[in-house]
Structure formats: structure tokens, C-alpha cells
Amino acid sequence: xxxxxxxxxxxPAVLAxxxxxxxxxHNHGSGQLDFVLSETGFSLTLKVPSMDIVGFEAPAASxxxxxxxxxxxxxxxxxxxxxxxxxxxxxxxTSANVILTHEITDQGTAGDASKGVSDESHAEFQADYVxxxxxxxxxxxxxxxxxxxxxxxxxxTVRIASNGTTQFHETTRATPRLxxx
Ligand SMILES: [Zn+2]
Numbered sequence: 001x002x003x004x005x006x007x008x009x010x011x012p013a014v015l016a017x018x019x020x021x022x023x024x025x026h027n028h029g030s031g032q033l034d035f036v037l038s039e040t041g042f043s044l045t046l047k048v049p050s051m052d053i054v055g056f057e058a059p060a061a062s063x064x065x066x067x068x069x070x071x072x073x074x075x076x077x078x079x080x081x082x083x084x085x086x087x088x089x090x091x092x093x094t095s096a097n098v099i100l101t102h103e104i105t106d107q108g109t110a111g112d113a114s115k116g117v118s119d120e121s122h123a124e125f126q127a128d129y130v131x132x133x134x135x136x137x138x139x140x141x142x143x144x145x146x147x148x149x150x151x152x153x154x155x156x157t158v159r160i161a162s163n164g165t166t167q168f169h170e171t172t173r174a175t176p177r178l179x180x181x
Pocket of ligand 1: 026027028049051057121122123
């Protein structure tokens with residue numbers, strides 16, 4: 001009887017481990033950008049694997065890697081150089097917050113030691129921006145100079161929220177321009 005109870009109690013742990021994997025898929029090559037129009041401008045939220053931006057994702061281990069991270073954060077702190085709107089709109093950045101997050105997964109304890117080490121940690125650059133524009137009606141396109149600036153990026157899923165509607169666009173290195181509603 002004790003044996004049966006023990007067996008039953010193991011199931012939830014296994015399920016929980018699988019659920020964790022589903023919630024945090026480990027994907028590279030693709031980032032997300034949220035564009036939300038406001039009364040006086042727009043806000044942007046960017047999430048992109050650090051692998052795509054600097055080419056590694058373990059915590060920076062050398063001076064060279066720390067420099068690469070510092071340069072990337074500096075570039076990511078100028079959103080209007082990466083996500084370019086028409087100059088007639090006269091937009092400027094009022095707030096830019098960029099962080100590098102590290103996520104350590106528990107998969108090493110799940111019993112599959114043969115898996116590659118790349119599953120053990122994942123890092124992302126996450127950025128929040130607030131942009132103000134003097135002529136919001138001129139904000140009718142978005143040029144993703146982002147792809148030019150970061151040569152390891154391939155795809156960016158852009159969510160555009162404006163006037164109560166939400167649209168999703170898949171942009172790539174080959175299609176780096178969007179019309180805005
Ligand atoms: Zn990763």
C-alpha cells in the first residue's frame with residue numbers, strides 16, 4: 001500500500017516538469033515586439049533571445065562578452081534607431097529600459113542527462129520604451145532597422161494595438177517594413 005501511494009505522488013511532479021517546458025519554450029531566432037498606440041505617441045515592448053543579439057546566452061564570462069552586452073544595451077536604448085517611424089511625426093524617446101534576463105531551467109534534475117547543455121539556461125533582452133510624437137497622424141509606417149543593426153536576428157513578431165484593435169505581423173529580415181493602421 002505504501003508503494004502505491006509513493007507511485008501516485010510521483011505523477012504530479014512529472015506533469016509539473018512537462019508544464020514548465022511548455023510555458024517556457026527555448027527558441028532562438030525570433031523576437032517579439034508590442035506596439036501600443038496612445039493619445040500622444042506609442043509604447044514598445046521588445047523581447048528577444050540574447051543569442052540573437054550577442055551570440056551567447058550564458059552570463060557574460062569575459063571582458064569581451066561584458067563589452068558586447070554593454071554595447072547591445074546601448075544600441076537597444078535608442079528605439080527610434082531600430083524601429084524607425086517617419087521623421088515628419090517628430091517623435092522622441094521619453095523612456096527606455098533595457099534589461100538582460102537569465103532563466104535557469106530545472107531540466108537537469110528531470111533525469112535526462114544526455115540532453116545538450118543549451119537547455120539549461122536561456123537569456124533574453126527585454127526592453128520597454130515610451131515614445132512621444134508631435135504629429136501622431138504621420139506615424140503610418142515602421143521600418144525595422146533592427147534587423148540591420150543586429151545581424152543575428154531573423155524574425156520579429158509584431159503585435160500592433162491601436163483604436164481597440166490588435167493585429168499580428170510576422171516580419172523578417174526580407175520584409176522589414178510595416179504599414180501602421
Ligand atoms: Zn536560449
